[in-house]
Amino acid sequence: MSWNIGRVSSLQFNLLNRSFVSSATKALATAGEELSTGFKSDIYRSLGASAATLTSLRASFENTEAYMTANKTLDGKLEAMLTSVDAARTSADSVLQTAIVNSSRPTSGVSELRNEARAALESIIATLNISYNGDYLFSGVNSDQEPLTRWSDVNEATGTSPSQVLADIVGSGPASAGEAEDMLAQIDAVFASTSGETAQSFEGTFYRGAPALAKDGAPAPRVTARIGEGQALDYGVQANDQGIRDVIKGLAMLASVDVGAIEDEGAYAIWMGAASAALSNGVEGMLEISAGIGFNQQVAENAQTRLTDLALVQKTQISDYESVDPYEASTRVKNLEYQLDASYSVTAKLSQLSLLNYL
Known part of the structure; x- marks a missing residue:
């Protein structure tokens, strides 16, 4: 009977042991990193075919975050718009109250009405x-x-100013009921939405933003946000919406004429009645504008809530793919530490052996 005894040289053993120590040390470093961070060190390699799903999830999450960021900006814009419209409406309403008191005949406050209207007009404009983030909100x-x-x-586009447009029509004010009616017809034409962009028009000299109507007469496109x-x-x-347009019209009528100097009672009544009506319609219209902005704020807020919930779900799904089980990672670290300890112990014992131990 013969025996075959396999032998492994100490050099070969040392080389094998060194290779094991190197790979185990690297694996221990990876496991330690995953244990400390909570994430896989090489996510896509560990996922294999599921990496495509993770890529899709991440793209969806980034899209959701982009919408959320944009909605925060939108919320800021809407809040600024609401504050501005409410402030403008308050200024206009103050002048309206004075105009109503003086609507049938001039009282003691009529002498200040022109200056009050002019100040309100400047404030509202x-x-x-x-502007918000470089964008004018009402253009x-x-x-x-x-x-x-x-x-x-x-206005550089027309070469005239709003005050000059009114001055060309009213001069020193109406001297009779007939003149008042004629002037009002011209002013109505200036502030009509179909007046175009001529020098003697609201959208030509007073307003420089997007027109109310397209060239075909249909409503022009409005600012839209994807929420x-x-x-x-x-x-x-x-700022060319009807409510705002009416407010500016009423204030312009009062700012361009010293109504206290109108001697003809018929002309005075017609002028003050038309100015008060324009202001009243404008204040009511701006109240509707504020309500519309508030509604849009609620819609945007609801959309943001849905996005927040969606982002939480998406983050949880992504975490399921990218995160490591802390208990499993801890077990791997301990096992690798035990293996390295054993390897170092064997290496230390081998280094102490010599031929003298057998003699």
Whole structure:
């Protein structure tokens, strides 16, 4: 009978042991990293075919985050718009109250009505010329343009100012009921939505934003925001909307004429009645605008809530793919530490052996 005894040289053993120590040390470092971070060190390699699913999930999550960021900006814009419209309406309502008191005949406050209207007009124009992140909020899709021309400033496009447009019509004011009616007809034409962009028109000299009507007469496109996948919100309020237009019309009538100097009772009544009506319609219209903005805020808030919930679900799904089980990672670390300890122990014992131990 013969025996075959396999032998492994000490050199070969040392080389094998060194290779094992190297790979085990690397594996221990990886396991330690995963244990400390809670994430797989090489996510896509560990997932294999499921990596495509993770890629899709991440793309969806980034899309959701983009909508959430955009909606935060939209919320800021809507809040700024609401604050501006409410402030403008308050200024207009203050002048309206004075105008109503003086509607049938002039009282002691009529001497200040022109200055009050002029101050309110300047304040409202400044308020509605607000910008947010570089966009003028009341210019519609032409958000790079300041929407309203200041009362005495010349509009470079038409070469005239709003105050001059009214002055060309009213001069020193109506001297009779007939003159008052004629002047009002001309002013109505200036502030009509179909007046075009001529020098003697609201959208030519007073307003510089996006027009109310397209060339074919249909309503022009409004500012729109995408607040979610497949969900858009038309939220644009423009300074040429009817409510704002009526307020500016009423204030312009009172700012361009010293109504206390109108001697003809018929002319006075017609002028003050038309100015008060324009202001009243404008204040009511701006209240409707505020309500519309508030509704849009609620829609945007609901969309943001849905996105927040969706983002939480998506993050949980992504975590399921990318995260490691802390107990499993801890077990791997301990096993690798035991294996390395054993390897180091064997190596230490081998290093102490010599031929003298057998002699």
